[in-house]
Amino acid sequence: MLSRRTIYLDHSATTPTDPRVLDAMLPYFTATYGNSASAHTFGRSAEDAVETARETIARILNCDSREIVFTSGASESNNLALRGAAWKARQAGQGNHLITTTIEHTAVIKTIEQMTDVMGFEHSLLPVDAQAVINPQDIDELSRPTTTVLSAMLVNNEVGSIQPIAALVERAKSRNILTHTDATQAAGQLSLDIRQLGVDMLSLSAHKFYGPKGVGLLYVRKGIDLISAQTGGSHEDGRRAGTLNTPGIVGMAKALELAYEERDQRVRHFIALRDQLIDGILTRIPDVSLTGHPTNRLPSHASFVFDGLDGNSLVTHLDMRGIAASSASACKTGNPEPSSVLLAMGFTPKEALGSLRLTVGLQSSAEDIAYTVDVLSDVVTKLRKLNREMAL
Numbered sequence: 001m002l003s004r005r006t007i008y009l010d011h012s013a014t015t016p017t018d019p020r021v022l023d024a025m026l027p028y029f030t031a032t033y034g035n036s037a038s039a040h041t042f043g044r045s046a047e048d049a050v051e052t053a054r055e056t057i058a059r060i061l062n063c064d065s066r067e068i069v070f071t072s073g074a075s076e077s078n079n080l081a082l083r084g085a086a087w088k089a090r091q092a093g094q095g096n097h098l099i100t101t102t103i104e105h106t107a108v109i110k111t112i113e114q115m116t117d118v119m120g121f122e123h124s125l126l127p128v129d130a131q132a133v134i135n136p137q138d139i140d141e142l143s144r145p146t147t148t149v150l151s152a153m154l155v156n157n158e159v160g161s162i163q164p165i166a167a168l169v170e171r172a173k174s175r176n177i178l179t180h181t182d183a184t185q186a187a188g189q190l191s192l193d194i195r196q197l198g199v200d201m202l203s204l205s206a207h208k209f210y211g212p213k214g215v216g217l218l219y220v221r222k223g224i225d226l227i228s229a230q231t232g233g234s235h236e237d238g239r240r241a242g243t244l245n246t247p248g249i250v251g252m253a254k255a256l257e258l259a260y261e262e263r264d265q266r267v268r269h270f271i272a273l274r275d276q277l278i279d280g281i282l283t284r285i286p287d288v289s290l291t292g293h294p295t296n297r298l299p300s301h302a303s304f305v306f307d308g309l310d311g312n313s314l315v316t317h318l319d320m321r322g323i324a325a326s327s328a329s330a331c332k333t334g335n336p337e338p339s340s341v342l343l344a345m346g347f348t349p350k351e352a353l354g355s356l357r358l359t360v361g362l363q364s365s366a367e368d369i370a371y372t373v374d375v376l377s378d379v380v381t382k383l384r385k386l387n388r389e390m391a392l
Contacts, residue, residue, distance in 0.1 A: 006322045007368045011300055011361035012157055012185060013326055017251070018210040024254040025212065028247040036244045037235060046246045053253035060260050061202070061219060063194045069218045069236045070249050074184040075107040076230075077203035077218035078151075080240060081180045082111050084226030085149050085201065086121060089178070091227065095146025098123040099139070102344035103132055103156050105182055112151070126152065130346050131293040132161040139171040149178045154197075155185040158328045158341045158357060159292030160301030162190065169198040178224065184208050188259030189267055189299050200224055204256075206248065210362070211255030215248030266362065270299035273360040273369050277302045280373035285380050291342065291355065300361065303328075305347060306354040309383055312336055314356050317379045323372055328355040 008016075028049060034042025036050045051065070058065035071077045082098070090096045100112055102125045115121040124142040126134050134152060150172045155162050169179045180201040183192060188209035194202065201224070205216040220226060220239070232241030259266070278290060287307035306314065311327030318325050328339035338352030358372065 004322045005371065006324075007364075007372060008324045009358040009360060009364065009368075009372060010324045010326050011364075012160075012208075012298075012357065012359040014207045014213065015210045015361060016363070017207075017212055018255060018258060020258060021211055021251045021255045025247040025251040028250055032246070036246055037233065046244075049246055049250050050244055053249045056253040056257055057217065060256055061192050061194050062196075063219060064222055066237075067219055067222055069220055069239050070244055071216045071218055071240055072214055072245070073207075073216035074105075074182060074203040074205035075216075076240075077205075077216050078105070078107040078180075078182055079111050080218055080226065080229055081201040081203060081220075082108065082149060082151060083115065083229045084239070085178050085180070085224065086115065087227040088225050089148035090121075095144070095148045096121045097144050097146040097148065099126060099142055099147060099150045099177070101126040101128065101134055101152050103128055103158070103341045104151065104153055105157055105184070108151050108153070108182060122146075128344055132156050132159045132291070132341065132345050133293060133296075134163050134168065136164055136167040136171045139168065139175075143172075143175050143177060147175065147177050149180065151180040151182070153185070154181045154183040154190065155298050155301075156292065156341065157185050158339060158355070159303045159345070160185075160297035161292040162186075162296050162298065165197050165199065173198070185298055185301075187256065188263065189270065194219060194221075206252035206255055209255050209259045212248050212251040215245050215252050217252070267299045269362070269364075270360055273364050273366065274300060274302050276366060276369045277358055277360065277372065280369065281376065284373055284377045288380075291345070291347075298359075300359050301357070302359065303355065303357045305342065305351055306356060306380060307351070308387060309354045309380065310336060311353060311355040313383060314354075314376075314379065317383065318372075318375065321375045321379070323375060326357045328352075328357060 032045045034046040036046040054065045054068050112123050116123050126138050152168050154165050165181050172179045179199045181199045182203045184205050187204050200221045202219040207213040226239055228239050230241045289305045291303045315325050315327050336353055338349040342352035
């Protein structure tokens with residue numbers, strides 16, 4: 001019996017750990033296993049590894065190594081940035097109003113909603129256009145004298161659109177508003193040069209760029225004080241309590257280093273496959289729309305809305321044929337909910353249910369893409385025929 005062909009096209013959700021990253025991590029599980037906060041030789045060896053990793057990351061981000069805070073991932077980093085900066089600003093009497101966008105990851109949206117519902121903050125949402133791009137001028141209308149923090153993602157995870165972060169930051173700074181960006185999707189594909197972006201805080205998660213899961217970072221510009229949401233030890237200059245994940249931190253630094261050493265060739269590979277995917281689907285399959293910006297989008301990212309179809313059904317049928325993809329429509333207890341990102345872009349609830357995201361990676365090939373287009377074309381044809389028959 002022939003084994004089923006499997007193709008992974010969900011790299012925006014997570015990536016496989018690069019074997020070179022795993023090799024760098026392994027000694028810190030069994031040989032150099034000390035707690036980096038301990039004063040003895042074992043601890044100092046672990047601390048050296050952590051600080052070397054911090055310097056490597058800082059070099060790539062073009063910042064001071066002391067501006068890097070290690071966390072468990074971008075969700076924690078987002079929480080620390082938003083809560084920490086907003087609490088500190090309110091404590092200083094600067095205000096309690098926050099601004100984010102209608103298309104943020106839930107790690108930002110849910111955090112700000114909770115701060116509003118439970119902690120007495122206020123917030124406003126920046127709208128987006130039909131391609132999920134923010135207009136920096138909208139900050140002028142939403143900002144108040146009491147606005148303290150603006151959070152806007154660098155790349156949208158659902159539709160791949162790249163945001164004009166530097167222009168957003170310029171507008172916010174003219175109003176003395178601190179800026180944060182969730183750059184999780186951008187790492188390894190776009191520049192993360194802090195001096196160019198201009199942001200005060202930036203979140204990353206290692207598993208998005210071929211590093212390990214469970215480790216991330218928050219860049220915090222020197223001079224910005226945060227009130228820690230996680231109390232306990234004095235780790236990371238008191239900004240994040242808890243024993244550091246030395247193997248994970250080493251792995252994250254190695255993965256980021258490899259990503260930027262190989263960035264040009266990786267991006268060329270991604271763009272070629274992404275464009276093959278987009279062209280193939282739009283050419284072969286009727287009544288399908290590309291979502292997000294057509295050109296100013298993440299190199300590895302393709303996303304679509306299929307008229308009259310359910311995205312979760314597409315994902316299930318692709319999985320049955322060995323292809324891993326994702327849909328932006330959430331499914332809770334069998335009741336699909338349309339993507340809030342697509343609704344913000346102007347899609348109707350019915351249209352937004354038909355979303356599909358396909359994201360390529362280092363192991364993806366032109367043959368994989370051709371097979372995927374063939375399978376997806378067949379699946380869409382059969383599902384639409386079934387829908388027509390059920391409607392009779």
